[in-house]
Amino acid sequence: MRWKLALLVLLPLAFMVCSPVLFLLTGSLMDPGELSQYLSPILSQGKGYVAWRLVPQSPSLRSYVELLLDSPEFFAMFWNSVRITALILVGQLLVGAPAAWGFARFQFRFRKTLFTLYLILMLMPFQVTMLSSFLVLDSIHLINTQWSVILPAVFSTFPVFLMYRFFRSIPEAILESAKLDTGSAFQIFLNIGLPLGSAGIVSALVLGFLENWNLIEQPLAFLKDKTLWPLSLYLPNIDLAKAGVAFTGSVVTLLPALLVFLSGQDYLEQGITAAAIKG
Template identity: 60%
Template sequence: MKKKIVFIILVAISIFMCFPVIFLLAGSFMSVDELNSYLAPVLAEKSKGYVSWGLLPSYPTLRAYVELLFDTPEFFVMFWNSVKIVFLSVCGQLIVGIPAAWGFARYKFPFNKVLFTIYIVVMLMPFQVTMLSSYLVLDKLHLLNTHGSIILPAIFSTFSVFIMYRFFCNIPESIIESARIDGASELIIFAKIGIPLGMPGIMSAVVLQFLEYWNLIEQPLTFLKDKALWPLSIYLPNITLENADIAFTASAVTLIAAIIVFFAGQSYLEQGIAASAVKE
């Protein structure tokens, strides 16, 4: 009986937590008139009352999807901007972060712990703290108002190093020593043992960083002045009654990519979160 009660409570909480997604998907299939009737108290000028909402659309329509996907070229421009930023950022993080995490995890050198602590401190700093210094550096490098202003700082993200570091630390030392006795070089050990055994950590870092950079808002608004360079995450900064249907649809389409990546790497993501929770 207790298990059934706990199960019911968990299901209720899950539905409550998923309601924003249900709200979004339902709105993407509603007509403009139906959305106006629901959202007018918030979006219309000089309106009174409270917002109401139907869990399911009264008259489902795909008109907003057709208009967005076939008659909104700026949507695809921003979509490919997001793909470019995310792909280059994540690839750069792997190129820089994997060797860095391996070095911190497997080699003992002076100030190892101090440097890794600095890594963690940098990871804890919010963007608002480093925004001014980053802006000045990027200005000196003539990268402002280019995608490089987003990609270059992302390549040297400390969070992916932190996640992969935990997995590399868990590789048994006996395996490394056996490979050295057999004559394997440090590069071969890294490529043939470190990367394969640390792949769960690498993949969890990829998933987490994809979700982060797919949903960037502050960095593009700060460093990109040309709207043609904006990513999809800030495609609709202003929602009005006239474009409410497109806003819901664009948000739903944007969410699909994040959901696909999340479920594809869910097991790795869980391992990464669990590993990051383990104390040094």
């Protein structure tokens, strides 16, 4: 009886949460005429409310054809997103993992102060540091290059914080045994730290992908040339008259993030749990 009641409560809530994605999928499959009819209060700036159907009356792949075959700008921005996101994640792995290991396993002067500073920086939104970041990037002539988006993200503090929790949880006895066998701190990091902290590393990379795949403010602030823009800036520049393409573009943009999330869901849950309960 209890599970039936829980199902009754949770199913409507689940539908509400998933409804935006369902609307996107439905809109991408609608014929342009049907879509215009439903969106006429917006497209014609008239009165009334937008109507919608969960199942299109006349399903069509015309918007997919127009987006995937007749929109070279979409592919240019798609590969910009792939390049930017991939370089950010590689950089976060190369920079964040050693930094997290150093904070977690080494004792040095001002360690707690530096880590506290890391936490403070993690809490700061982009708007707070935008001007200072712009001035630094402009002084080294990186404005209007994709490196102006990549480099600040590479040194993000959140991956360090997340990986630190996993490295910190490795039993000291294992590390002491490894020291007797190898004696090299770098080999211990490679052979013990990375494998045992893999859940934290993967969860940091998954969260990093979801964040950086959808960057909007940083590219708008640092990239003047539209040919350098990532895919996240493609959709806001689609005219309302091409609503079908906008729906389709949203679906295609969502797919990589969804696949990455589903692939790393288990690690992501472990990472969120570790960040919440481990000291």
